[in-house]
């Protein structure tokens with residue numbers, strides 16, 4: 001009944017009379033009054049005016065099953081979604097669950113991540129209840145060599161999800177950063193367990209700075225959040241759902257050839273590095289060039305400059 005009352009309040013721009021709610025849901029005035037009380041306790045701001053009824057003024061930023069599921073239109077991604085109050089890292093949690101038999105499509109979302117991870121042992125700042133810390137478990141049929149491209153598919157999904165919920169111009173910094181107004185709002189960490197020719201499971205971890213108001217000093221210059229850029233809080237549940245709605249569509253295109261040939265154009269449209277000078281931190285020696293796009297395997301194509309050694313070179317892991 002709570003979900004249905006909420007739905008009635010959401011659908012109505014003005015007031016909904018208590019009598020109308022009773023009639024539509026065939027419940028008593030006392031029952032309605034009780035549910036309104038519960039919703040208020042959860043953080044919904046509901047105005048009650050005599051002779052007019054109830055009006056929903058503010059929806060709290062809750063990441064609950066109801067808030068996510070009512071917006072998720074996927075066939076498999078996010079089914080089921082497991083909500084945790086806290087964990088070390090949603091990627092670690094997802095790996096443990098995959099090993100214990102969790103199915104393809106299981107999504108892990110945590111309010112609080114105590115040891116959020118970036119790439120190469122770096123840490124990921126994950127303050128509680130303001131960010132989106134989540135990981136999708138996948139058990140795909142394609143060979144292990146293709147798995148790193150899931151990071152690029154996920155990046156497209158985040159850019160799309162963020163744009164559709166907030167209208168912010170989210171772009172991709174190859175391979176795993178999503179950037180708004182020059183600052184990082186999201187990082188992606190894809191990890192795999194595989195045999196030489198067979199994937200046991202892949203976990204795709206996504207961290208999105210949704211509603212935090214400040215950052216630790218070491219990342220303050222380069223990190224931002226959706227709410228800081230937008231000037232108001234965003235619904236984390238809506239962002240979560242829209243990311244996976246987009247992911248599933250892009251993933252279907254990826255599966256057509258188990259590569260990025262059908263997504264390349266769209267990816268490049270969101271690629272912020274395109275036409276920009278990049279510095280490649282190759283262990284064999286740094287070099288510079290201008291990023292031109294990606295190839296079908298998700299490698300960044302760089303036109304080398306200044307070495308006398310001109311031409312396009314493909315780089316496959318990103319620093």
Ligand code: BT5
Pocket residue numbers: 088089090091092115116117118119120122123124125126132133134135176177184185186187188189205206207208209219222223224
């Ligand atoms: C990443 O690594 O960008 C991948 C981050 C993936 C995080 C998600 S959260 C859910 C899932 N569970 C996990 O444990 N991880 C995934 P990398 O490209 O290595 O960037 C890491 C660097 O970004 C750090 O060294 C900092 O400089 C910076 N950084 C750390 N926290 C940040 C934040 N919240 N926002 C922006 N930048 C951050």
